[in-house]
Amino acid sequence: MSEQKKIRVATCSLAGCFGCHMSFLDIDERLLQLLEHIEFDRTPLTDIKHCGPCDVGIIEGGVCNSENVHVLKEFRKNCKVLVAIGACAVNGGIPAVRNNIDLWECFQEVYHYGIGLKNGQIPNDPELPLPFDQVHPIYEVVKVDYFLPGCPPPADAIWKFLTDLLAGKTPKLEYETLHYD
Amino acid sequence: MSDNTINIDGQTVPFLPGQTIMEAAMAAEVYIPHLCHNPEFTPHGSCKLCTVSVNGRSAAACTMPAAAGQQILNNTEELNANRRALVQMLFVEGNHFCPFCEKSGNCQLQALGYYLGMMDPHYNHFYPARAVDGSHPDVLLDLNRCIMCELCVRASRDVDGKNVFGLTGRGIHTHITVNSPSGRLGDTNLAVSDKAAEVCPVGAIIKKRHGFAVPIGERLYDHKTIREVQTEAHK
Ligand code: SF4
Ligand code: SF4
Ligand code: FES
Numbered sequence: 001m002s003e004q005k006k007i008r009v010a011t012c013s014l015a016g017c018f019g020c021h022m023s024f025l026d027i028d029e030r031l032l033q034l035l036e037h038i039e040f041d042r043t044p045l046t047d048i049k050h051c052g053p054c055d056v057g058i059i060e061g062g063v064c065n066s067e068n069v070h071v072l073k074e075f076r077k078n079c080k081v082l083v084a085i086g087a088c089a090v091n092g093g094i095p096a097v098r099n100n101i102d103l104w105e106c107f108q109e110v111y112h113y114g115i116g117l118k119n120g121q122i123p124n125d126p127e128l129p130l131p132f133d134q135v136h137p138i139y140e141v142v143k144v145d146y147f148l149p150g151c152p153p154p155a156d157a158i159w160k161f162l163t164d165l166l167a168g169k170t171p172k173l174e175y176e177t178l179h180y181d
Numbered sequence: 182m183s184d185n186t187i188n189i190d191g192q193t194v195p196f197l198p199g200q201t202i203m204e205a206a207m208a209a210e211v212y213i214p215h216l217c218h219n220p221e222f223t224p225h226g227s228c229k230l231c232t233v234s235v236n237g238r239s240a241a242a243c244t245m246p247a248a249a250g251q252q253i254l255n256n257t258e259e260l261n262a263n264r265r266a267l268v269q270m271l272f273v274e275g276n277h278f279c280p281f282c283e284k285s286g287n288c289q290l291q292a293l294g295y296y297l298g299m300m301d302p303h304y305n306h307f308y309p310a311r312a313v314d315g316s317h318p319d320v321l322l323d324l325n326r327c328i329m330c331e332l333c334v335r336a337s338r339d340v341d342g343k344n345v346f347g348l349t350g351r352g353i354h355t356h357i358t359v360n361s362p363s364g365r366l367g368d369t370n371l372a373v374s375d376k377a378a379e380v381c382p383v384g385a386i387i388k389k390r391h392g393f394a395v396p397i398g399e400r401l402y403d404h405k406t407i408r409e410v411q412t413e414a415h416k
Contacts, residue, residue, distance in 0.1 A: 084301065087278075087279065087280050090300075090301050090302070091272070091277070091278075091301075091302055091306065092306065092308075093278065093280065094278060094280060094281065096276075096278070096306075096308065097276075097278060099276075099308040100276075100308065100309075100310040134308060136306065137301075137302075137306065139301060139303075140305050140306070144301070146300075147300040147301040148300075149300060149301070151279070151280035175295065175406060176403070176404060178295050178298075178300075179295075180277075180279035180280075180285070180291055180294065180295075181279040181280045181282070181285040181286070181291075181397065
């Protein structure tokens with residue numbers, strides 16, 4: 001790990017719940033250690049809107065709408081190494097449970113018939129990204145270099161994964177830190 | 182070398198006449214990954230996870246009879262890579278969302294994924310439309326997670342003597358059916374104490390009201406690999 005030039009890292013959450021990002025923050029004070037070697041580009045922690053040239057891009061969440069695809073492609077274009085983190089990025093996860101439900105029926109249930117709803121409206125502002133009929137993992141859209149499954153992956157798994165990666169090694173998880181749940 | 186031995190990855194393994202390679206290996210505590218095989222039932226030979234190389238040719242260890250002098254390769258990088266691909270295909274052919282599956286941690290498909298180092302399902306997902314049948318008071322049938330191993334069919338027919346389950350369709354359309362006029366599990370004589378209700382290696386047949394009785398983190402494969410668990414079980 002070079003002291004002069006820091007490794008530039010971008011992260012984002014697509015169709016995810018930010019749980020993977022929370023688990024990332026769970027590495028606690030090791031974050032300070034990490035920050036000696038990395039700097040952040042676009043992440044939920046910075047106010048950078050677009051991903052610029054980076055060494056590592058970390059994507060949480062699958063792809064559920066048109067904006068997700070644009071962001072994902074921007075990451076792929078700019079990041080030397082792209083990492084899928086969490087169950088949703090790896091196989092669609094919980095959002096993909098809607099894949100066999102008609103989108104219109106799904107919206108009706110969420111905005112009209114859901115418990116406690118009255119006079120609901122289905123949002124249709126042109127600014128809103130177009131939802132897809134199905135949610136898919138990111139590797140079905142762009143090439144992904146590494147996968148870190150888990151819902152979310154435990155902080156120790158994220159730490160091991162990142163430190164391996166920053167040391168230029170192929171990340172290797174211990175048996176007990178590799179989880180699909 | 183005595184007549185009744187085979188060689189698995191350089192290890193001499195004795196066998197009794199009539200034993201399959203899988204049975205001989207299990208008796209010698211040699212682990213051959215398997216999924217549709219369960220030593221309590223007649224071999225089915227459908228998942229091909231147990232594929233080994235016998236004298237240079239591929240064969241399913243659970244159905245192939247052991248024969249004197251067989252030179253068998255089992256735990257090789259190439260065979261395990263093939264097994265990983267099979268597990269990945271099983272994942273994308275169904276709808277496997279481990280984070281909310283009650284079988285997670287006790288599931289053999291998942292445990293094989295861990296054992297074989299599967300980091301992603303690799304193939305494009307089918308997301309097939311499959312039914313969930315909650316009509317039975319004590320047992321849930323969720324075909325999203327079914328891997329068509331036919332263990333429930335074998336258990337119900339051969340142990341319970343009830344024939345509650347059947348397999349129908351061909352190729353990608355193959356699926357488990359319930360043998361009742363309505364096709365619903367609630368209209369069969371399946372009892373929660375039946376072998377068929379507990380034999381499913383994945384989360385397709387689940388006993389109701391047992392959810393999270395054993396917490397995540399304390400389940401069968403949470404700290405031990407499927408290799409360790411199954412080798413100990415067959416001792
Ligand atoms: S059956 Fe197994 S692999 Fe499928 S969702 Fe449940 S735990 Fe995961
Ligand atoms: S329901 Fe379970 S036991 Fe029956 S075929 Fe499917 S996976 Fe096998
Ligand atoms: S275990 Fe032999 S084919 Fe499934």
